[in-house]
Amino acid sequence: MNKKALISTQQLIKHYPVGGGKFTALKDINLNVISGEFTGLVGPSGSGKTTLLNILGALDVPSEGNAVVLDHSIGNLSHKQAANLRNMYFGFIFQTYNLLPVYTVYENVEFPLLLQKLSHTERDKAVKQALEWVGLTDKIKSRPAQLSGGECQRVAIARAMVKVPKIVFADEPTANLDAENSHNILQTMLKLNNDIGTTFLFATHDEKVITYLRRKISLNDGEIVDDKVI
Amino acid sequence: MLSIKLAWRNLIGAGLRTWLNVFVLSLSFLIIIWHKGIIAGWDRQAQRDTINDEIGGGVFWHKNYDPYDIFTLVDAHGKIPEKMQTEIKKDKLSPILITQATIYPEGRVQTILLKGIIHSQTVVNIPTAKLSTNMEEIPAVIGTKMAKNNNLKVGDVVTARWRDANGVFDADELKIVEIFKTNVPTIDNGQVWIPLSKMQSMLQMPGEATIAITAKEDGLRKNVGSWIFKDHNYLLKEFKEMIKMKNFGGYVMWLVLLSLAWLAIFDTQVLSIFRRQKEIGTNIALGMTRGQVIKIFTVEGVMYGVLAAILAVLYGAPLLYLQAKNGMVMPEGSDEYGMAISDKIFPYYSFGMVLITATITLISVIIVSFLPTKRIAKMNPTDAIRGKVQ
Numbered sequence: 001m002n003k004k005a006l007i008s009t010q011q012l013i014k015h016y017p018v019g020g021g022k023f024t025a026l027k028d029i030n031l032n033v034i035s036g037e038f039t040g041l042v043g044p045s046g047s048g049k050t051t052l053l054n055i056l057g058a059l060d061v062p063s064e065g066n067a068v069v070l071d072h073s074i075g076n077l078s079h080k081q082a083a084n085l086r087n088m089y090f091g092f093i094f095q096t097y098n099l100l101p102v103y104t105v106y107e108n109v110e111f112p113l114l115l116q117k118l119s120h121t122e123r124d125k126a127v128k129q130a131l132e133w134v135g136l137t138d139k140i141k142s143r144p145a146q147l148s149g150g151e152c153q154r155v156a157i158a159r160a161m162v163k164v165p166k167i168v169f170a171d172e173p174t175a176n177l178d179a180e181n182s183h184n185i186l187q188t189m190l191k192l193n194n195d196i197g198t199t200f201l202f203a204t205h206d207e208k209v210i211t212y213l214r215r216k217i218s219l220n221d222g223e224i225v226d227d228k229v230i
Numbered sequence: 231m232l233s234i235k236l237a238w239r240n241l242i243g244a245g246l247r248t249w250l251n252v253f254v255l256s257l258s259f260l261i262i263i264w265h266k267g268i269i270a271g272w273d274r275q276a277q278r279d280t281i282n283d284e285i286g287g288g289v290f291w292h293k294n295y296d297p298y299d300i301f302t303l304v305d306a307h308g309k310i311p312e313k314m315q316t317e318i319k320k321d322k323l324s325p326i327l328i329t330q331a332t333i334y335p336e337g338r339v340q341t342i343l344l345k346g347i348i349h350s351q352t353v354v355n356i357p358t359a360k361l362s363t364n365m366e367e368i369p370a371v372i373g374t375k376m377a378k379n380n381n382l383k384v385g386d387v388v389t390a391r392w393r394d395a396n397g398v399f400d401a402d403e404l405k406i407v408e409i410f411k412t413n414v415p416t417i418d419n420g421q422v423w424i425p426l427s428k429m430q431s432m433l434q435m436p437g438e439a440t441i442a443i444t445a446k447e448d449g450l451r452k453n454v455g456s457w458i459f460k461d462h463n464y465l466l467k468e469f470k471e472m473i474k475m476k477n478f479g480g481y482v483m484w485l486v487l488l489s490l491a492w493l494a495i496f497d498t499q500v501l502s503i504f505r506r507q508k509e510i511g512t513n514i515a516l517g518m519t520r521g522q523v524i525k526i527f528t529v530e531g532v533m534y535g536v537l538a539a540i541l542a543v544l545y546g547a548p549l550l551y552l553q554a555k556n557g558m559v560m561p562e563g564s565d566e567y568g569m570a571i572s573d574k575i576f577p578y579y580s581f582g583m584v585l586i587t588a589t590i591t592l593i594s595v596i597i598v599s600f601l602p603t604k605r606i607a608k609m610n611p612t613d614a615i616r617g618k619v620q
Contacts, residue, residue: 087517098512102243
């Protein structure tokens with residue numbers, strides 16, 4: 001049975017102005033990602049992984065071509081619509097965790113739910129569940145500065161997963177972690193992918209991540225050079 | 231509601247940094263209000279003292295009298311009309327005869343204004359009762375500043391020289407019978423008060439006066455013949471102008487303090503937006519619109535203002551109350567200001583003044599909080615997420 005694509009791009013191009021001219025970061029990207037995938041955009045630095053991830057995550061817009069995510073054409077969304085799409089359906093995990101330093105672990109994880117205007121009871125239940133998924137229920141009152149890198153990234157995963165999003169975009173999630181923490185994080189994400197069915201899309205050049213991927217889309221100089229299911 | 235909740239969480243989470251900002255801002259609030267209170271208190275005290283000690287309910291001037299031209303005194307005297315005499319008998323009017331004279335304290339020459347006043351009057355707060363005494367010399371009362379400047383003490387005798395109605399010089403001995411304390415320099419500096427009847431005979435001007443002060447409570451308030459009635463509006467005009475000028479100085483100080491408060495908030499906001507770029511990018515990635523982020527930052531700025539106002543009330547209200555109750559001792563030399571200023575000023579804080587000052591300060595803080603947040607609208611979220619300087 002053919003599953004409907006959650007993400008679909010056609011002839012997607014992204015230019016950036018550089019000096020008087022322009023730099024093409026993505027060239028003619030055609031891509032489909034279906035629900036439940038655990039897929040990685042793989043390639044060296046400057047290959048366009050993060051740019052593509054940002055466009056698919058509605059944080060940026062294509063210069064030409066089309067990117068449709070969850071039936072929304074990214075290039076045609078208003079700021080408000082894009083924000084709503086990110087808030088309701090996307091989760092983000094960043095290389096540098098991007099936790100809010102003045103918030104506790106609980107408050108960081110709760111943050112996306114506050115934007116969804118859920119009740120206190122609903123938020124509390126979801127936050128505790130998410131922290132249980134990543135094994136951080138004992139750190140609920142800690143602040144990011146009191147946590148290790150691995151713990152911070154687990155909080156970031158909990159924050160991304162707390163609203164049970166359709167897609168999680170993870171940009172170099174293990175780049176700042178040691179091997180052991182990297183494997184723990186990836187196992188956690190894989191487990192969530194299996195248990196909840198959330199689609200994961202990585203941007204990475206970390207071999208440790210690549211071994212966990214079920215589909216590898218290789219980019220080089222802004223072009224897809226290889227796309228294979230492992 | 232969400233922006234208030236998140237802004238509050240951000241402020242509390244920032245800990246000591248928040249409270250330092252709030253404290254500095256609260257100091258600005260407090261000093262602005264304190265300074266306005268001092269000016270208001272001074273204004274009230276000076277007006278009250280001037281009315282009690284010098285002008286009562288208003289003053290009748292002889293038509294030729296001009297307090298700014300000493301030479302008019304030669305012609306600025308006349309018979310007190312019948313209608314005014316009646317008031318004088320009821321102690322609702324106090325006539326004063328004024329002339330220029332010279333005294334020679336310790337061999338020095340000092341030009342003074344010699345003022346004759348009825349010893350039994352109670353219209354103004356000058357201890358004229360002490361003038362009711364039989365002695366060889368002319369009894370005189372002077373203010374403390376006059377006494378200090380001329381090294382005069384009670385019991386001292388000093389020679390005075392004047393010209394009578396015919397322009398003939400005459401001289402006699404004055405004996406200081408009382409030195410009184412007043413906050414009104416215009417009845418003290420260079421002034422000597424003697425009995426009116428004595429003065430009228432010295433100048434050969436029986437039944438005459440230069441001015442007449444009316445009682446505060448009631449009495450004549452309209453021109454009588456060639457005697458022109460000057461009311462409070464006229465007599466306090468110059469004083470009010472001076473207060474206006476002091477107030478203007480106060481506004482300048484207010485503006486300086488307010489600018490400091492603005493600067494503190496503006497800098498905090500600019501620094502905050504610069505330092506928290508990553509947070510802003512993350513918030514946008516998590517689903518906030520730029521408008522929501524701007525709102526949070528603006529609310530944070532407003533909260534600084536509100537918290538500062540609350541803090542200012544908590545520690546400032548008791549301080550201001552204590553000072554309003556006990557007064558503020560003025561430094562030595564403040565009596566040289568040229569207007570009625572007491573040794574102690576009791577600041578006056580009206581509810582309206584505090585409310586208006588706090589509201590204006592708060593509104594300006596809100597505006598200043600909002601201005602730097604416009605940078606957020608121009609931010610590229612993908613760069614912000616990485617903390618890239620924009």
